[in-house]
Amino acid sequence: MFTILDLVQPDNLAEAYKILSDKRNNTILGGCAFLKMGKKRINTGIDLTKLKLNYIQEKDGFIEIGAMTSLRDIETHPLLKEHYNGVLPQSVRDIIGVQFRNGVTVGASVYSKYGFSDLITALLSLDTEVELFKAGRMPLTDFLAKPKEKDLMVRLWIKKNMRQASYLSFRNSSSDYAVLNVAVSMLNNCWTIAVGARPSKAAIAISASALLSLEGATSETIEEAAKRTSEELSFGTNTRGTATYRKALCRALVKRGIMEVLACKSN
């Protein structure tokens, strides 16, 4: 169990960032569900609940999601059900149970870059940007690629558009972590294929996505894109599955994901 020597609830982001920067083991507290399973000794725990970062709203052509928004809010919010074929609600609906999703936050899930994250994979398939207090706004892909620095996540920005998307995951039991998850999306015949729980953090299959975008989705290119995704991304082994198993799953799920997006388009 972790320990917290001091706990503060700052009134603004600047104050929160200053406290975070003051000492190496000062830590932002998200939902705490994952943090509590470790043995971290936290000098000052920073609780952001007073900062009103729990919201989902439309703004300037984007859907804006505050860092303290719960995964349950992602699952049930009408705006997210109506866009991208409900890929975001779909991605979080099998994470443990309702009570768990009521507690855990978007900010902690994304900022921690968890390899097992279902949400990051779905967000990667959309036009998502991350806004950090210090580093500012950047594409999610850039955020995932950069080394971890002390910062705090403020919100996500998702470009509001007609992107069609699909999310699929494979689990050993219904509420377990995914063995593998896949999100596929398409906007104006430009495709994005993202794969997570490899078990390392989610990544976009750039070559496979480009293949579909350039040559269009035919039965041959769909097969080839699925195969190429499984070859261009790396897979690892853990208690949930071997690298070989994940690679095989990847091929099947990507193919299925592409077909689902095409079915969405035809509807």
Next chain:
Amino acid sequence: MQIELTINDKVVKWEVANDEFLADTLRSHGFLSVKKACDTSCCGLCTVWMDGKSMLSCSVLSLRAHGKKITTIEGFPKEAEEFAQILSAEGAEQCGFCSPGFIMSVLAMKNELVNPTEEEIIHYLTGNLCRCTGYMGQLRAIKIYLGVA
């Protein structure tokens, strides 16, 4: 640190540690219906309501309950008894250790879903584990309780 919260419609002021979780706080003040089991946020036995939403009290820092309305099964004596009798009649009650958290989730589901399907019921209650019953008796009881049998 002192927190003030409303627990089952009664306002209380409690001293809590910075890293204390609500389940421990509640149990230390006699709310023993709140069970602790997995400690990994996956079993649902510690489910309580916070401002009307079901939460895992083992994962909520007590400090975050400041100013909130907390409800345990002791706050729903009538509903709990009614549902517990159906559970018993359907053979879904064995050791009973998971029942308080389970009933809190069923009551939350009743508020949230209108005439849920079997698939919706099962999905909503995925976060409540029971190691005795195999769930079929519970499912029958829920359908009867919600009038969707």
